[in-house]
Amino acid sequence: MTETDLTGLNPITHPELATWEWPVAVYLFLGGLVGGLMILVAVLRLRRDRTFDQAVRIADLWALPLLAAGLVMLFLDLSYKLHAWRFFVTFQVTSAMSWGSWILLVAGLVLILRASISLPSTRVMASGRLPRWLRRPITAVGGWAEARSRTLDWASIVVGAALALYTGILLSTIPARPLWDSVVLAPLFLVSGVAAAGAFVCLYISAEAHRRLIPVAISLCALELALIAAFFATLALGTKATSRALGILGGWPFGAPFWVVVIAGGLLVPLSIETSELRRRSVPPAVSRAAPVLKLIGSAGLRFVIVLAGLQTVM
């Protein structure tokens, strides 16, 4: 018989009071999604294919508010909100979070420039509802950015990849949480972010553009499944702590959401729907539209499970 009494407990020692909470998971999802949008749309633009014009415009206009929403989530999780500005008066080379703060700032700048190109073609601008003092700078910045569109596209790919990779690196550089102790986490979050971005634009684009994106979507799904398998392998073959940590994905409360929402709902079901579409089998439009929604839910679920389950694993 072993009996242990503890006196002097802080919230950290209670599992229900994790150090990071749900806003961090949402922030990592939105960071990955925005990074993915920046990469995907820049690649589509560089291909100069007019089929995806609508997807490009949607991504240009949505990415900035999504990034801002992610920052709000990060801000919500800070316990010393008055000191949030401290992130931007220093650079700590060993801290993934410090890198992330600056990457977010650069990403925001790139997205503002991209949005200024797409904004003048929107109905809001065309209708003249925006005041003149706002319209003039947007048009001027948009014109400046459009002249450097190609450079901006390459910058979007680099910064988008850095942003999506950082969301995984942030976790994997914390060895105290063995579930995150895998080099695969960063590429997994990158691929998941690009896949989520593809799903996001598929919610808005024409059926023809959607059909042309299906091979890319299937490849990303398959790659994500392979990376999840690699993630499991690195942990299983790692230290005793990492192999023990994997057990948390086998039971309640994290196992069921992981296997049902992330793997089955977020990857396998959309994969089978899109494979049927690719083989030109008859797929009801509602089912076809469900695939991207499921992918987005699965992508968010992946962050929730990895963040919250990881916090419960200790060395």
Next chain:
Amino acid sequence: MTRYAMASDVERCLGCQACLVACKTENEVPDDRYRLRMRETVVGRFPDLVAETRLEQCFHCDDPPCVPVCPTGATYQTDDGLVLIDPEKCTGCKACVTACPYGMRYVHPGGWIDKCSFCDHRLEQGLGPACVDTCPTGARAFGDLEDPSSPVSIAIAGARSSEVLNPSTEAEPSLFYLNCRLPLTDGEEGSVLSEIGA
């Protein structure tokens, strides 16, 4: 070079909690928050029981995992091995709380992160940490690990055994447990956090 360290003689500790009270008073630790954690373990079947009391706090690790993750430099390590927090620089992002393998940091109600500082303000005045100076049985020793004549070096040299908690973290804690009869938990058995279900 000085390397501050602490030793806790488990055999001498009565579990009176005077150190907890001294720490809370000295450092004005807020209600429901603690810099020290007392752990009492009883093993065996009555009447063959072994009981041990152990104090856990920030271990001021030689290779602290909490320092490199801090995005603002608020958590830092001094030349003499103390791991400290500058509340003025802290954003409360909790990266260090997440990175501590021993769960020794907490969010101060003021928003910043707090933990044991080995009473650095007392060290500047030539005093020892409050928990050491208040211990009625002298179970705690503090000093420079590099100096063989310091109380901590003498205590470690005279002990039957000297161990650190969960060495598999590779953080090299600077708090040594002396004369333990019960095995310290490690990565194999799970740390205190995993034992209570965290």
